[in-house]
Amino acid sequence: MQKGEPLILVTNDDGITSPGIQALVAAAASFGRVCVVAPDKPQSGMGHAITVNSALRVTPVDFKKAHRAYSCTGTPADCVKVAIYHLLDEKPDICLSGINHGSNISINVIYSGTMSAALEGALEGIPSAGISLCNNNTGTDLTAARFVTDLLIKKLLKLKSDLHLCLNVNIPDVGLNKLKGVHICRQGMGNWKEFYEEHKSDAGLEYLWLTGTFENFEKQSIDTDLWALENNYVSVVPIHADMTDYKQINRVKELNISF
């Protein structure tokens, strides 16, 4: 690999040893130089957490097919920040996060370490994508995910830099033959109905364990990632960091909060 070839920054939230990031690096290495900066441990559900009031450690590691690789004690978002502001002396052409073992559609995007890392890349003007295979089992076959990843990298590398684009890509785990295509859409509305299991350790310490069931709030809509996944399409949703609820601004003005 030579300077001049595209530089692809790769991270994830399942940790640097997960099969998903190995598949992603293998895909990216066919297109250019790969720099891996990934968490040293699983970071699922970390949302857009960053390490603000404690130390961060970064350690060079060997990673098959990667040009450079580092394990980081921080969150997925930390990994992207430390790559861009500390480790790299050139700006990556694209930033990829994944391949995540589990879905990041609908409301899951706000809890997703995978997507926070991709969004962090986009905030720096690097075309970025988080790629998720909708199966939590890390042993599942990654052939279809790898196929979609190759396609995606090709397209992203054609974009000019300084584009604030972040794609949330979710792949149904139905095998390549059953994938129907790509659905460019919006984030569907849904939420988790949570349940806390009550447990007790042998020493008598009580603790809770989160579980829950997902509810799709708009089963009739066809322009959502929820619909795509239920109908064997790969969903692609552009996301951004502007959380303003524009539709509510006038309603809030009517509350007449003033002094």
Added chain:
Amino acid sequence: MQKGEPLILVTNDDGITSPGIQALVAAAASFGRVCVVAPDKPQSGMGHAITVNSALRVTPVDFKKAHRAYSCTGTPADCVKVAIYHLLDEKPDICLSGINHGSNISINVIYSGTMSAALEGALEGIPSAGISLCNNNTGTDLTAARFVTDLLIKKLLKLKSDLHLCLNVNIPDVGLNKLKGVHICRQGMGNWKEFYEEHKSDAGLEYLWLTGTFENFEKQSIDTDLWALENNYVSVVPIHADMTDYKQINRVKELNISF
């Protein structure tokens, strides 16, 4: 306090012992019964992290003026989930997070534990607000923040339940006399230019420490929280969990990602 009076759920990200949450509980207690569920340690920068693959512990604690209070080993978002799905047998009328010691305007909202807790309340159909005083010093005077909080609670309690409303409220730390009023607005665009300090422990372990400077990308706009704070107004921005970048959907379609 009697059942029938409004139930106000209070949390924060600075931890259950911070002066900010004490001021918030004192304010809320004038309006109804207060249930506190807050992190047992500082959780600044935790974004929308939740505890998905480990145990959560919740411990009843005494808290001045609160009806019930619990310290929780989890994140701010965990605190709201565990309150609603495990600890409470009735739905809170409103959910308040703060008073945060530090600003949550502009891009900071995505990193904010304070705002993730408030958003979690709104996702459950509870009118919610995250309240931040724009000064990281926990010893700063909270008089102005308390005044704004009282005003806000009065307004929120008038709303009907099942409203998915989440307000990001930021108060400039200029003292009550200099506050010019309330500015209902959108999240302003800006980003952090990060810098990683390099340190070494006495034992020779190298570590990094995140620091950075904030850049306002739209100094000329007056409809932003950035403008409000710079001009001594309290900013109020409604936020939501839909991260879709609607303006980019057509651009992404033009990429022709297909197979």
